[in-house]
Amino acid sequence: MSDLLKQYRDQIDAIDEQMLKLVNQRAQLAREIGNVKNGGPIYRPEREAQVLRRLTEHNEGPLSGDAVTAIFRAVMSNCRALEKELSVAFLGPLGTFSEEAANKQFGGLSAPVQCSSIDEVFRMVESGQVDYGVVPVENSTEGAVGRTLDLLMATKLNICGEIALPIHHNLLSKSDSVDQIKTVYAHSQSLAQCHQWLNAHLPNADRQPVVSNAEAANIAKNNTNGSVAAIASTRAAELFSLNNLASNIEDDPKNTTRFLILATHDVAPSGKDKTSLVVATKNVPGAILELLKPLADEQVSLTKLESRPSKIGLWEYVFFVDIEGHHQDAAVSKALKELEARSSLLKVLGSYPVAII
Numbered sequence: 001m002s003d004l005l006k007q008y009r010d011q012i013d014a015i016d017e018q019m020l021k022l023v024n025q026r027a028q029l030a031r032e033i034g035n036v037k038n039g040g041p042i043y044r045p046e047r048e049a050q051v052l053r054r055l056t057e058h059n060e061g062p063l064s065g066d067a068v069t070a071i072f073r074a075v076m077s078n079c080r081a082l083e084k085e086l087s088v089a090f091l092g093p094l095g096t097f098s099e100e101a102a103n104k105q106f107g108g109l110s111a112p113v114q115c116s117s118i119d120e121v122f123r124m125v126e127s128g129q130v131d132y133g134v135v136p137v138e139n140s141t142e143g144a145v146g147r148t149l150d151l152l153m154a155t156k157l158n159i160c161g162e163i164a165l166p167i168h169h170n171l172l173s174k175s176d177s178v179d180q181i182k183t184v185y186a187h188s189q190s191l192a193q194c195h196q197w198l199n200a201h202l203p204n205a206d207r208q209p210v211v212s213n214a215e216a217a218n219i220a221k222n223n224t225n226g227s228v229a230a231i232a233s234t235r236a237a238e239l240f241s242l243n244n245l246a247s248n249i250e251d252d253p254k255n256t257t258r259f260l261i262l263a264t265h266d267v268a269p270s271g272k273d274k275t276s277l278v279v280a281t282k283n284v285p286g287a288i289l290e291l292l293k294p295l296a297d298e299q300v301s302l303t304k305l306e307s308r309p310s311k312i313g314l315w316e317y318v319f320f321v322d323i324e325g326h327h328q329d330a331a332v333s334k335a336l337k338e339l340e341a342r343s344s345l346l347k348v349l350g351s352y353p354v355a356i357i
């Protein structure tokens with residue numbers, strides 16, 4: 001070994017010793033904090049968001065902000081686990097983007113619980129069988145996930161966080177060559193999101209929609225002659241031992257899915273929050289303008305407005321609204337009171353930190 005290499009490695013060893021001590025000191029403090037919480041919620045998304053925002057702001061590199069975020073998410077996940085191991089339910093099976101989103105937010109899952117439907121995720125949290133649930137709510141190209149919105153209408157749960165997950169698709173197969181592929185399996189949305197790539201690179205391959213990309217990966221895994229490929233995540237490639245024949249084959253590189261975290265508790269303000277609401281109006285001209293006026297008066301910005309049939313009367317609509325700020329902020333609180341007076345229904349679904357990408 002050259003002298004220089006040894007010198008550098010000795011320095012790294014010394015730093016690692018310091019880091020080990022420091023990270024254990026941090027863990028010890030988290031354990032103490034767990035006792036101070038005295039039965040209150042262990043997971044504090046607002047505090048975790050503040051920690052990550054502060055560290056990425058102070059980061060001078062060469063590590064990227066994303067790298068710092070990933071490292072500290074893992075550190076916090078392990079510190080949190082000393083307070084309590086949290087169970088998190090998501091739409092399974094393993095290898096789905098819901099699992100990836102849950103992993104991202106919680107910095108790894110100590111007690112993952114796979115569910116077979118979005119309904120089951122809600123039920124598991126409502127019945128107290130798990131601590132948190134992660135459900136998809138919208139995709140930047142495909143739009144809203146209707147089932148999640150309908151269940152939010154009826155639930156007593158709070159939204160305690162959001163996750164923005166960039167969706168990258170890959171062509172996975174037992175084969176090691178794209179030329180051998182005759183059939184491509186994936187969820188119909190994923191097939192649609194890779195339409196241009198498939199037209200350019202596999203124009204003659206049969207496209208078969210299946211219930212999830214993880215199911216597609218399973219079919220590819222069981223294929224013996226190498227003629228089958230799946231469109232799925234890199235995590236699915238690992239889980240199902242498949243070769244990644246082509247990475248990032250999605251037509252829109254900015255394709256992102258937004259997930260919500262469901263909890264039985266409220267979240268304190270983090271300084272950069274969002275509030276989600278459901279509002280219903282009478283079906284009269286100008287009703288939506290009337291609803292938006294209190295928000296405009298208090299200078300509260302709207303980040304989302306989505307209408308959905310209320311399922312009570314024919315052509316009655318409810319609106320899913322996201323606004324900037326926390327329901328405890330003075331302006332938001334005033335606007336919400338005014339909004340409540342003007343609407344036939346107002347339900348605050350939760351205030352939570354804006355997603356950290």
Ligand SMILES: C=C(O[C@@H]1C=C(C(=O)O)C=C[C@H]1O)C(=O)O
Binds near residue numbers: 048075076
């Ligand atoms: C240590 C705490 O508990 C959890 C762990 C955190 C951390 O490791 O920094 C932050 C927030 C909580 O989710 C805390 O509330 O401060």
